[in-house]
Structure formats: structure tokens, C-alpha cells
Amino acid sequence: MENSNLADKVKLKTANILNMPFNDNEFDLIVSSLVLHNIKPFEKRKAALVNIARVQKQKVS
Numbered sequence: 158m159e160n161s162n163l164a165d166k167v168k169l170k171t172a173n174i175l176n177m178p179f180n181d182n183e184f185d186l187i188v189s190s191l192v193l194h195n196i197k198p199f200e201k202r203k204a205a206l207v208n209i210a211r212v213q214k215q216k217v218s
Contacts (some may be wrong), residue, residue: 174205179212187213 172178173190187209196202 182214183212
């Protein structure tokens with residue numbers, strides 16, 4: 158990241174998607190790759206999506 162001029166703007170964090178230790182509305186952007194389709198049963202997948210929505214900042218109009 159040092160060569161991309163993003164090192165002072167971007168922080169990479171990882172956590173268990175079902176138990177994220179982050180505050181509500183903490184992140185501007187969340188990237189989840191190759192995760193959700195592996196969460197079973199459906200109730201846990203739904204909980205993961207709710208958790209993502211909880212920690213991502215809400216768009217202000």
C-alpha cells in the first residue's frame with residue numbers, strides 16, 4: 158500500500174463476520190469476498206448480512 162498513496166487513508170481489518178468487534182456505523186466501505194455463500198444455514202447468513210449493515214456507515218442524503 159505504500160506505493161499507492163493510500164497507506165494513510167486505508168486500514169485493513171479482518172474479523173469473524175458473525176461476531177464483528179466493531180462499533181455501529183464504523184466503516185465507509187466493507188469488502189467481503191468468497192464469504193457469504195459459505196455460511197450455512199440461511200439464518201447465519203442472514204445474521205452476517207445484518208452485521209455488515211450494522212458496522213457500515215449509512216448514506217446521508
